[in-house]
Amino acid sequence: MKKLIVVVVALAAVVTVPAFADGDMAGMNLSSGPSATKAANTALTDAEVRKIDPATGLITLKHGALENLGMPPMTMAFKAKDPGMLKQVRQGDKVKVRIENVNGTLTIVKLDKQS
16 A cells, blocks of 8 residues: 555656746746736827827827727827927827826827837
C-alpha cells in the first residue's frame, strides 16, 4: 500500500509541477483585469471633423462609438481641451480622438490627425 501511495504522489508531482515551473502564459486570461481596463479607458475612436468653431472652442465630429462614455456613433460638437487642437485639423480630416466627461462637459482630451 505504501508503494501505491508513493507512486501516486510521485505521478501527481510530475504532472502538476511543470505547470507551475513553466513560464507559459497560455492558460492566463489577459483580456481582463487592471491593464485591460486601462487600455479600454485610453482607447482612441475614429472620427471625421465636420466643423471647427474657434469662437466657442468646439469641434463637431462624426464619431464611432465612444465606449468609455457608453455613447453610440453620431455627429456631435465637443469642447477641445487644448485650443491648439482647433488649429491642428480642418473640416473633412480623419482623426482619432479620446473624449471624456470633464467637469460635466464632453471634452476632446486627445486628438491625433490621421494621414
